[in-house]
Amino acid sequence: MRFTPKGYGGQRRDPEQVKREGWHEQHVLAVSLDDPRLTWPERELVRQLGEKLYGRLPAAREVRHG
Template structure:
């Protein structure tokens, strides 16, 4: 029998499930301003909150 340390092998959790559990258990919200489930005003609110709490992100060069 092969023994693996905790965290190695097995099934990975679905990222959406991890986010959902984080919100329910710890009150942590993980959301991307680019999430297509958000309306434009909601995306803009997330961007404004990010800028206020963490500062503006460096500008990414435009892709051709």
């Protein structure tokens, strides 16, 4: 007999489904700044909210050749 604890096994939900259910059930929004569905002003709003709540993103490192 094979036993798997609750939460293990079964079908894995895709990330978009997890985000959608998180929004509907827990009022939590997960947004990527790279989401192509967002316009520039929407991305900027998300970036500003993220910085206000969690601080600035680390600066992108420069790649030096030579």
